[in-house]
Amino acid sequence: MNTPQNILRRDAVERMTGLPKSTLYAKVAAGEFPKPIKLGARAVGWLEHDIASWQLARIEARAA
Numbered sequence: 636m637n638t639p640q641n642i643l644r645r646d647a648v649e650r651m652t653g654l655p656k657s658t659l660y661a662k663v664a665a666g667e668f669p670k671p672i673k674l675g676a677r678a679v680g681w682l683e684h685d686i687a688s689w690q691l692a693r694i695e696a697r698a699a
Contacts, residue, residue, distance in 0.1 A: 640682050640683060640684055641682070641683040642672070642674070642680035642681070642682060642683070643680055643681050643682075643683050643686060644678075644679075644680050645659070645671075645679070645680075645681075648681050648686055651686055651690070652686065652689075652690070668689060669681055669682070669685035669686065669688075669689055
């Protein structure tokens with residue numbers, strides 16, 4: 636069985652990444668950022684693990 640993960644709402648993702656809402660969604664559309672999961676009719680969130688993995692990939696790309 637999978638371990639439950641934290642789901643972050645958009646405002647938390649913006650704070651973690653430093654990216655504004657428009658850039659987040661543009662990167663999602665371009666396949667450059669993890670897709671959100673639908674939580675309800677008008678609510679989405681991102682898995683904390685996906686955001687952390689994205690951040691680590693940016694750090695590793697910088698070192699290359």
